[in-house]
Amino acid sequence: MSDVMPGTSPLTDLLRPAQRDGYAVAALSARYRACVRPALEAALELRSPVIVEISQRELGWFGLSPRDFRDALEAAVRDLDFRYPLALHLDHSWEPAVIHAAIDAGFSSVMIDASAQPFEENVRQTRDIVTYAHARGVSVEAELGKLTTTDQLETEGDEALYTVPEEALEFVERTGCDALAVSIGTAHGVYPVKDPKIDFERLEAIRALLPEVPLVLHGGSGLPAATVHRAIALPGGGVSKMNVATDLENALLAAMGGLPRMTSAELDALEPGVRALGLAAVKAEAKDKIEHFVRSAGRAGT
Numbered sequence: 039m040s041d042v043m044p045g046t047s048p049l050t051d052l053l054r055p056a057q058r059d060g061y062a063v064a065a066l067s068a069r070y071r072a073c074v075r076p077a078l079e080a081a082l083e084l085r086s087p088v089i090v091e092i093s094q095r096e097l098g099w100f101g102l103s104p105r106d107f108r109d110a111l112e113a114a115v116r117d118l119d120f121r122y123p124l125a126l127h128l129d130h131s132w133e134p135a136v137i138h139a140a141i142d143a144g145f146s147s148v149m150i151d152a153s154a155q156p157f158e159e160n161v162r163q164t165r166d167i168v169t170y171a172h173a174r175g176v177s178v179e180a181e182l183g184k185l186t187t188t189d190q191l192e193t194e195g196d197e198a199l200y201t202v203p204e205e206a207l208e209f210v211e212r213t214g215c216d217a218l219a220v221s222i223g224t225a226h227g228v229y230p231v232k233d234p235k236i237d238f239e240r241l242e243a244i245r246a247l248l249p250e251v252p253l254v255l256h257g258g259s260g261l262p263a264a265t266v267h268r269a270i271a272l273p274g275g276g277v278s279k280m281n282v283a284t285d286l287e288n289a290l291l292a293a294m295g296g297l298p299r300m301t302s303a304e305l306d307a308l309e310p311g312v313r314a315l316g317l318a319a320v321k322a323e324a325k326d327k328i329e330h331f332v333r334s335a336g337r338a339g340t
């Protein structure tokens with residue numbers, strides 16, 4: 039049976055109320071072990087549900103195992119006595135071994151990203167992970183359509199990468215995934231333009247065909263607040279999970295005097311006064327996203 043980290047829940051427990059009540063939940067990619075705590079402090083101070091996540095690639099970049107990341111979250115939950123809705127989520131991952139390791143380490147939710155594969159193969163890989171995860175009480179986010187990085191983003195010609203609404207319906211029916219990441223024009227990283235073009239009509243068409251499934255917006259860094267509000271406020275409930283990574287790390291590094299990316303252990307070894315400046319900036323950035331972008335402040339109940 040499931041051995042998820044105590045105090046964490048599957049995504050759906052957080053996303054269904056958000057979809058119903060017209061807000062989204064921030065999925066904060068802490069990246070570094072030390073950044074888990076300020077992310078949680080932000081949610082605590084704003085009485086907000088929150089998702090704390092890390093991807094397969096980030097585990098490699100920052101020198102962490104899923105167990106290291108879970109331990110960091112568990113310590114922060116204990117120290118802060120955090121009792122609001124919380125998910126421990128594995129972001130973009132494509133290797134079953136990594137996904138299984140995260141589930142074994144107590145993650146309450148995982149993402150299988152087989153979106154680089156042809157449709158049938160994406161269905162097959164996603165369905166396998168859904169079977170494994172659901173047997174253990176763990177939710178699954180999947181992706182259809184390709185999300186790029188902002189340095190690959192064009193304003194013309196990207197639509198071939200976007201999620202096709204009819205395919206989304208078939209994909210969700212055949213895989214049984216709990217949440218779907220859609221490609222509608224957002225990208226990972228910092229946008230080269232101030233106001234990236236988002237295909238809201240496509241998002242509406244997906245929602246109309248799939249009235250139930252929570253939708254996920256990736257590439258939350260650098261999006262204008264008004265764009266996020268519009269994506270949340272669609273008829274029938276728009277996106278209910280927004281991922282944020284780059285803005286948190288950039289806030290951290292800028293506040294420490296513009297240091298380059300480092301491993302999680304290197305951050306832990308920095309002079310405490312310097313690190314504290316960075317962590318305060320992560321908390322401020324997380325609070326800004328929770329309060330002014332996804333607008334989930336006060337939604338955690340009493």
Ligand code: 13P
Nearest residue numbers: 227256257259281283284
């Ligand atoms: P950003 O780095 O653009 O915030 O994207 C985060 C993301 O979507 C992680 O899956």
